[in-house]
Amino acid sequence: MAAHSFQSSTAxxxxxxxxxxxxxxxxxxxxxxxxxLQLSRLGGQPGxxxxxxxxxxxxxxxxxxxxxxVTPLDVAIAACHRxxxxxxxxxxxxxxxxxxxxxxxxxxxxxxxxEITSELGLPEHSIRSFNxxxxxxxxxxxxxxxxxxxxxxxxxIALLSVETPEFWHDAADRLFCGIVSAGASxxxxxxxxxxxxxxxxxxxxxxxxxxxxxxDPLFRKETTDVYDFQGQPCHRSIMRMNAEPVFLNGIELMxxxxxxxxxxxxxxxGQRVIVAPHQPSGKLxxxxxxxxxxxxPKVEFLNNLEYYxxxxxxxxxxxxxxxTEVLNRxxxxxxxxxxxxxxxAAGICMANMSDHMSAGHACLRWQDNxxxxxxGSTSENVTIAxxx
Numbered sequence: 001m002a003a004h005s006f007q008s009s010t011a012x013x014x015x016x017x018x019x020x021x022x023x024x025x026x027x028x029x030x031x032x033x034x035x036x037l038q039l040s041r042l043g044g045q046p047g048x049x050x051x052x053x054x055x056x057x058x059x060x061x062x063x064x065x066x067x068x069x070v071t072p073l074d075v076a077i078a079a080c081h082r083x084x085x086x087x088x089x090x091x092x093x094x095x096x097x098x099x100x101x102x103x104x105x106x107x108x109x110x111x112x113x114x115e116i117t118s119e120l121g122l123p124e125h126s127i128r129s130f131n132x133x134x135x136x137x138x139x140x141x142x143x144x145x146x147x148x149x150x151x152x153x154x155x156x157i158a159l160l161s162v163e164t165p166e167f168w169h170d171a172a173d174r175l176f177c178g179i180v181s182a183g184a185s186x187x188x189x190x191x192x193x194x195x196x197x198x199x200x201x202x203x204x205x206x207x208x209x210x211x212x213x214x215x216d217p218l219f220r221k222e223t224t225d226v227y228d229f230q231g232q233p234c235h236r237s238i239m240r241m242n243a244e245p246v247f248l249n250g251i252e253l254m255x256x257x258x259x260x261x262x263x264x265x266x267x268x269x270g271q272r273v274i275v276a277p278h279q280p281s282g283k284l285x286x287x288x289x290x291x292x293x294x295x296x297p298k299v300e301f302l303n304n305l306e307y308y309x310x311x312x313x314x315x316x317x318x319x320x321x322x323x324t325e326v327l328n329r330x331x332x333x334x335x336x337x338x339x340x341x342x343x344x345a346a347g348i349c350m351a352n353m354s355d356h357m358s359a360g361h362a363c364l365r366w367q368d369n370x371x372x373x374x375x376g377s378t379s380e381n382v383t384i385a386x387x388x
Contacts, residue, residue, distance in 0.1 A: 013145045014194025015364060016156070017087050018321040020185040021078045022308065028064035028182060031229065036063075042172040042227045054178050059282020063181035063309030065166040065229045072101065073115045075184045076162045080120060083158060083186040091120055094158040094188075095151075097127045098143055100136030100313040101161075102350060104168040104221050104237045112162065127160075134278055134347025135202055136313025137161055137187070138360035141343075142200045144189040153192035161185045163312040170226035170238045177229075179281045181309030185317035195341070195364040199264040201257070202360030204349045211252075212245040217354035219246070239348075246348075246357070250280060251288050253346035253359035258292055261342045261361040262299075271338050274300045276323075278345035279308065279315040302326050316343050339366040 021027065031039075033051040040047030040054075048054045055061060066075065076099075080091050091097060099116070101109040113129035116122070132139045137159065144157040165180040189197070207218060223237040254277060267273055273296075277288065282305055289301045304319040304326050311318055319326055320343070327334060335341065341364045349356035 012196045013148045013189055013191055014196050015141070015187060015320075016190050016194030017083065017188040018185065018317050019079065019082045019086055019187075020183065020314065020318045020321045021075065021082060022064070022183065022318065024078055027067065027070050027075055027078060029067050031063050031065055031181075033061060033178075036178045039171045039177045039227070039229065039231060040174045042231060045172050045174070047172075047174055048178070055282075057281070057283060058178040058309075059285060059303070059305040060179060060307075060309045062307045063179070065182050066164055068230070072112055072162055072164045072167075073119065075164070075182070076101075076112060076116050076160065077119055079160060079162065079184040079186045080116065083188070087156075087188060089156070091158060092122045092126065095155050096144075096147060097122075097158045097160065098130065098140045099127050099160040099162065100130045100132045100140055102131055102133045102136060102163055102165070102312050104239055106131055106350075131350045132313060133350040133358060134280070134312055134315070135345040135358040135360045137185075137316045138200065138343060138345050138362055139202045139358075140313075141187075141189065141197070141362055142202050142360070145197055145200055148189060148191050151191050154190065156188050156190035159187040159189065159317075161312075161314040161317060163314045165312055166229040168236070168238055171229045171231065172227045173238075173240070175241050175243055176239070179310045181311050183308070183311030183314040183318055185314045185321060187317050195366060198363045198365065199261065200360070200362040201260065202358065204351060204356050204358045206352075206356055207245065207249050211249055212355075213248070214242065214245070216242045218242050218249075218357065219348050219353035221353075247284055247287075249357055250284055250346045251291060253357060254278075254288050254344050255291055255295075257346070257359050257361040258296070258299075258342065258344055261344070261363050262296065265340050265363050267340055268338070271340060272300060272335070273298070273340045273342065274302065274332070274335060275342045275344055276302050276316055276319045278347060279303070279305045279310050279319065280347060281305075281310065300332055302330055302332075304329075316345055335366040337367055340364070341366055
C-alpha cells in the first residue's frame with residue numbers, strides 16, 4: 001500500500017485558487033442523453049432502454065468531449081492561461097507544477113507535460129506528471145502540501161488536472177459512455193494564504209478477495225475495435241470495468257475516509273460540515289450519501305453531476321471552483337466563516353488497476369473573505385481563497 005499524508009504544522013498551507021474552463025465552449029462538444037442513448041447501442045449492443053433510464057442511472061443530463069479539432073494540449077493551455085490570469089502569476093514562477101492526466105497509455109501524461117512545457121516556453125522537465133485517475137487531485141494536493149511543509153510564506157505550487165477520457169474509453173460501453181466527461185482545472189497551494197489545509201490523506205491499497213464478489217479484475221485494459229464518441233469505429237486501448245466490486249468498494253472507501261476526516265476536525269456549535277465528493281455516477285453518489293447520512297445526519301453533501309459528469313481527477317476541483325453555483329443547485333446556504341469543507345474521492349488505481357483502488361480526503365476550514373472573493377468571481381467560474 002502506498003500512503004501519503006499531510007497534517008498542518010506552524011506555517012499553514014492553504015488552497016488559494018481553483019479554476020476550471022467549462023465556460024470556454026469553443027473547446028467542447030456537449031453530449032446529451034439522446035446522444036448517449038445512440039452511442040450505447042452502437043455495434044448492435046442493447047444499450048440503455050431510454051434517456052430517462054440514462055438520467056436515473058448516471059444522474060447526468062449533459063457531459064462534454066473535446067471538439068474534433070481540439071487536443072488535450074489546447075485544453076491544458078486554456079487552464080494554464082486562466083490560472084495565470086486569476087493569480088496574476090506566470091506558470092513558470094510557481095515553485096513547482098504538478099499535472100494529472102489519466103490514460104490507459106502510461107506515457108500520455110509525460111507527453112502532455114512536455115507539450116505544455118514547450119508551448120509555454122518553460123524549462124525542460126519543469127512539470128511533474130502523474131497518471132493518478134479519480135483521486136488525482138487529492139494526490140496532487142497531498143504532494144503539494146508536503147513539498148510546502150516548512151517553507152517560507154508565499155511559496156506556491158500549481159496543480160493541473162487535464163482529463164480527456166473519451167480517448168481511452170469505448171463510447172458503446174454503457175458503464176462509461178453515460179458518465180465520463182472531458183474537463184480541466186487548476187489550483188494553487190501556498191504557504192500562509194488560502195483556505196487552511198488541516199489534514200490530507202491518500203492511499204492505494206489492495207482489495208481483498210472477500211470484498212470482490214467475482215474474481216475478475218476490477219479494471220483492465222483492452223486493445224480492440226471500438227467506437228469513439230463521435231460514433232465512428234476505431235482501434236484503441238480502452239478501459240473496462242468490473243462494475244459490482246468497484247461500486248461496493250468505492251462506496252466503502254469513501255465512507256472510511258469520511259469517518260477518518262470527521263475524526264480529525266472538531267466543529268463547534270453552529271459550524272457546518274460540507275462534503276465535496278468525487279462525482280463518479282448518480283447511483284454511487286446516492287448510495288454514498290444515503291449510507292453516510294445514517295451515521296452523520298448533520299453532514300451536507302454536494303452533487304455536481306447533472307451538467308458536468310465524471311471528469312476523473314477534475315471532478316473535485318471543478319466542484320470547488322463552482323462552489324456558489326453548486327451550493328445553490330443543491331439548495332444549501334453559502335458557507336460561513338469557520339465551516340469545514342471535506343474533499344473526498346475514491347476510484348481506479350491506475351498503477352495497479354486489476355486488484356487495487358485509490359481513495360483520499362482533505363479537510364479545509366472556510367473563511368468569510370474567501371467566500372466573498374468567490375461570489376465576486378462567479379462570472380468567471382473562479383474561487384479564490386484570499387485569507388492571510
